[in-house]
Amino acid sequence: NAGVIQTPRHKVTGKGQEATLWCEPISGHSAVFWYRQTIVQGLEFLTYFRNQAPIDDSGMPKERFSAQMPNQSHSTLKIQSTQPQDSAVYLCASSSGQGANTEVFFGKGTRLTVV
């Protein structure tokens, strides 16, 4: 079990460019989550999917951010026209159950730097 795999681990983009972050959840897990981690804000929820369907995107900035899950083996987070304030570590996570106490497994994250 390789765990949740995120690629790339580091990404540097110029201001105004697009960034796409990839996540491969643990095989068999039905839920996939995206979080953003910064020193100032800590860990913030962005969005999550269950069985590939979007369930809750209440944490997603309404402009420029979008997430998809085209199949059960990967999800993407796309940021259009990146801004310096988008610089953060983006964490993907997955879980197997539906209960609120089910363990959520995180990837190591993608560190996005917007210059």
Next chain:
Amino acid sequence: GDSVTQTEGLVTLTKGLPVMLNCTYQTTYSPFLFWYVQHLNEAPKLLLKSSTDNKRTEHQGFYATLHKSSSSFHLQKSSVQLSDSALYFCALSRASSGQKLVFGQGTILKVYL
């Protein structure tokens, strides 16, 4: 909305001493509480979880008790080790939000010789 508060940003300790990391929460629902630990350049990993009032839960020498009367879930260890140096997050979920986690700001624990 739901929230989690961790009052200490940084805790520094000498090896062998006890530690308590504070966690309080706010929710109008019945909560599930978690502690996650993140070592440098690693993924956050679940350390402890609980939803049972006044019952101590333990793992890897760490323990915590959910007290719904005070909305607290403090993390404790009786004797810290160098390898405990990490970032610790307290988090909350509730049944109606699935496994969506609301995190506290995190506490960095640094253990010295």
